[in-house]
Amino acid sequence: xxxxxxxxDRTKGAGPDGLSSALLKFLANFIYxxxxxxxxxxxxxxxAPDDWKLAxxxxxxxKGSRSNPLNYRPxxxxxxxxxxxxxxxxxxxxxxxxxxxxxxxxxxxxxKKHGCDTQLLTTVTDLVEAYDQNIPVDLAVLDFSxxxxxxxxxxxxxxxxxxxxxxxxxxxxxxxxxxxxxxxxVNGAQSSLHRVTxxxxxxxxxxxxxxxxxxxxxxxxxxxxxxxLFADDSLAFHRIQSQVDVDHMQSDLDRLIEWANTWxxxxxxxxxxxxxxxxxTQNSTQASYTLNNSKLTQVSSIKYLxxxxxxxxSFDKHIREICKKATQTLHMLMRNLKKAxxxxxxxxxxxxxxxxxxxxxxxxxxxxxKHIDTIEAINRKAFRWAYHKKKSDHISxxxxxxxxxxxxxxxxxxxxxxxxxxxxxxxxxxxxxxxxSHMHDHNTRTGSVVGxxxxxVKKYAFRQRVYRYLNPPIHRTxx
Numbered sequence: 001x002x003x004x005x006x007x008x009d010r011t012k013g014a015g016p017d018g019l020s021s022a023l024l025k026f027l028a029n030f031i032y033x034x035x036x037x038x039x040x041x042x043x044x045x046x047x048a049p050d051d052w053k054l055a056x057x058x059x060x061x062x063k064g065s066r067s068n069p070l071n072y073r074p075x076x077x078x079x080x081x082x083x084x085x086x087x088x089x090x091x092x093x094x095x096x097x098x099x100x101x102x103x104x105x106x107x108x109x110x111x112k113k114h115g116c117d118t119q120l121l122t123t124v125t126d127l128v129e130a131y132d133q134n135i136p137v138d139l140a141v142l143d144f145s146x147x148x149x150x151x152x153x154x155x156x157x158x159x160x161x162x163x164x165x166x167x168x169x170x171x172x173x174x175x176x177x178x179x180x181x182x183x184x185x186v187n188g189a190q191s192s193l194h195r196v197t198x199x200x201x202x203x204x205x206x207x208x209x210x211x212x213x214x215x216x217x218x219x220x221x222x223x224x225x226x227x228x229l230f231a232d233d234s235l236a237f238h239r240i241q242s243q244v245d246v247d248h249m250q251s252d253l254d255r256l257i258e259w260a261n262t263w264x265x266x267x268x269x270x271x272x273x274x275x276x277x278x279x280x281t282q283n284s285t286q287a288s289y290t291l292n293n294s295k296l297t298q299v300s301s302i303k304y305l306x307x308x309x310x311x312x313x314s315f316d317k318h319i320r321e322i323c324k325k326a327t328q329t330l331h332m333l334m335r336n337l338k339k340a341x342x343x344x345x346x347x348x349x350x351x352x353x354x355x356x357x358x359x360x361x362x363x364x365x366x367x368x369x370k371h372i373d374t375i376e377a378i379n380r381k382a383f384r385w386a387y388h389k390k391k392s393d394h395i396s397x398x399x400x401x402x403x404x405x406x407x408x409x410x411x412x413x414x415x416x417x418x419x420x421x422x423x424x425x426x427x428x429x430x431x432x433x434x435x436x437s438h439m440h441d442h443n444t445r446t447g448s449v450v451g452x453x454x455x456x457v458k459k460y461a462f463r464q465r466v467y468r469y470l471n472p473p474i475h476r477t478x479x
Contacts, residue, residue: 002032004084015079016054039085046171052082053180055201076203086205102163104219109231110208113428116305119230120363125433130239131313132458136278138249139237141302145268147232148211149199152264153177156214221255224248235304246287257292269294275302277311307360313457315364319371326356326378334385345386361411362418367460379407419466436467
């Protein structure tokens, strides 16, 4: 309890009760004992204070038109005292789930050792393997409509009890979810109070975990496809070698609709898309899929967890998009930091702009010179701006002297860091998919680790890159 109070972030705003994190942290040594008694009494009686059920909701724009209310994510600002108890419960529930391996492996959202990078790497590795074997893959991105806001409280508690969570914890969570009130806050103005009858609060500590428990049985209804989950972001894909495989994927989509209807969830068909990944030499007929009797839109590129995956696995569109966004961000910094010092400019670029160019690079790291040069040009432009250099200045040596790494070097470091995390068991990726151990049938001519390589897509994939980093070619010279 004391540790939780002392680790509070002073910059966080106060909840509806007006108690700020700075105040609670300042008084930590004086209030942790009485606060512990309040928490214990609340858990023993299964009743949460009314103040903990009140939330100030702040709408955060996701994407699309800003005039459409559906394009906003409601973030609940709740009492900090409630969040501390939620942290304690969340820690205990997660330990119970991990010890008993109760959460499905394909779910990578809001879990230790899991993240966007592990989910994307796992998915892209499977897609690359099929592509290299010249097997088409049909892929569908499924989008829930108001996922967190439509969770049925009675059905959530039913699943929690079925998975083995203690009845006292279930009773407290049941009371914490019931009779909740919210008020929407926009530009300092507040709406009247509204009662919440369903859903888990986004912005709370327990909310994401409760949602994972609610959809934990979703993969059980998929019999043929590979399903990937990151909270409410869903991706299903299946290798297509005959019409039977197409029928299998459609049947899995139908079962997902049945599951959603059973648990009062709903897919936003307008935002669901499907795509076929295959080599250009393949002339197979494109399949058509439906979701809830509505035809899915067929595209040549889909966006999953912030990465554009195209039908050739070239990531050309993704690189163009991130370069465009990074350039716009850099120009914004250049406009607003005209009088800033070198150190300030450098920090702003590295904290705000550079992450756009590096996000999840383990999955899409480029090998074409045009892509590498396009990305690196932004990094070099940022260096010139930060150190007040002109276009005519030769900056390569200066970048090395000032420890300004190229993005290619940083991508290599990111690859190796994630690889060693996987080997050490600190990242949830199947080690067999990235292992660089020699096999009896390895192809040394192409630098392969296992088996043969038929395409550049696989030749420059994560596993092969790591192998080349760890086993650089030896250049022999005549003495």
